[in-house]
Amino acid sequence: MKNQKLKMSFLAEPVDVNYRGNVHGGKVMKWIDEIGYALAVQFSGKYCVTKFVDDIEFLKPISIGDLVKLKAEIIKTGVTSMRIKVVVSSKKLINNEKKKNCECFIVFVAIDKNGEKTTIAD
């Protein structure tokens, strides 16, 4: 059975900072797009593009130096599309304080070499 989950983990770096000293929301959205892309390609074995993002909610800020974890899971598959839930959480390493920072749903569509949608099943 194909792997329907993927995790990523890394440190929030000073280059990720916004004007208040926390991680920029756009950066978090980029990470979500990246893990969604990686999972969609891993699952379908095809190049995939982002089609739709919904229900994105920023719950708590991420601080620079926090250990960031992203978890992605395919929750629905269609003919050409995959709906993926992504949860972003973080841990302050100095005191082990954990937070859920963001959650959203993102849809990827598999495309062929001409950029046309294509089936995710072989």
Ligand SMILES: CC(C)(COP(=O)(O)OP(=O)(O)OC[C@H]1O[C@@H](n2cnc3c(N)ncnc32)[C@H](O)[C@@H]1OP(=O)(O)O)[C@@H](O)C(=O)NCCC(=O)NCCS
């Ligand atoms: C991806 C693309 C080829 C799809 O072509 P399309 O003819 O618009 O596709 P459709 O409207 O038939 O939708 C394709 C799939 O996405 C799903 N989908 C479309 N809109 C959706 C939405 N708002 N929510 C959830 N799923 C959606 C459809 O249900 C369909 O899934 P299925 O085949 O599994 O049933 C085309 O829209 C495209 O090239 N978009 C630009 C992608 C892009 O540039 N992304 C950003 C950079 S990666």
